[in-house]
Amino acid sequence: MKRYKILGGIFLFVVLILSACLDDSKKYNFYGESDNWSVKYKTEVTKERxxxxYIFKYIGKEPAPVVFVYKIESTSLNIGIAEDTFNQKDNxxxxxxxxxxxxxxxxENDKIEATLxxxxxxxTIKLDSK
Known part of the structure; x- marks a missing residue:
């Protein structure tokens, strides 16, 4: 009888630990490319946030622009900025x-577009879920 109580306590402890470790987040990756740009949007979504x-890479044949304007839109997303520059190496x-x-x-079914x-x-580049 005492053994069952100990085993029951251990089982309950393991179940509580495992349930606390469950990840309720969902991760989505979107990607699109044109002759001049490669665009990625990676997101992690939970119930709360x-x-x-987002990653823009200039892949055009001409020299990369010094400044550019971008906007990313979907039914749930609207990211826009007036002007920006490259903040990493390799454009x-x-x-x-x-x-x-x-x-x-x-x-994962959102239709996302990036305009540069x-x-x-x-x-304007359509991003597909990958």
Whole structure:
């Protein structure tokens, strides 16, 4: 009888530890490419928040622009900035976005578009879930 109580206590302890370690977050990766740009949006979504990272890489044949304008949009996401520059080596710009208590969060079926403007040119790239 005492052995069952000990085993029951151990079982309950293991179940509590395992349930505390469960990850309720969902991770999504979106990717799109044009002749001039490669765009990635990676996000982790929980019930309470969304944390995303977007990466722009200039892959065009002409020299990379000094400044560029970008906007990322979907039904649940709207990231825009007036002007920016590359903040990494190899013509890469990385940024993050976080939203807590948003009305909607990104899902794997979202249709995401990135619009980039530089040197008098504009491209809109559709990002697909990967």
């Amino acid at each position: 969304e944390f995303g990272e 890469v710009h990385i940024g993050t976005v976080e939203c807590t208590g948003c009305k909607a969060y990104t899902t 403007e530089w040197d008098g040119k504009t491209e």
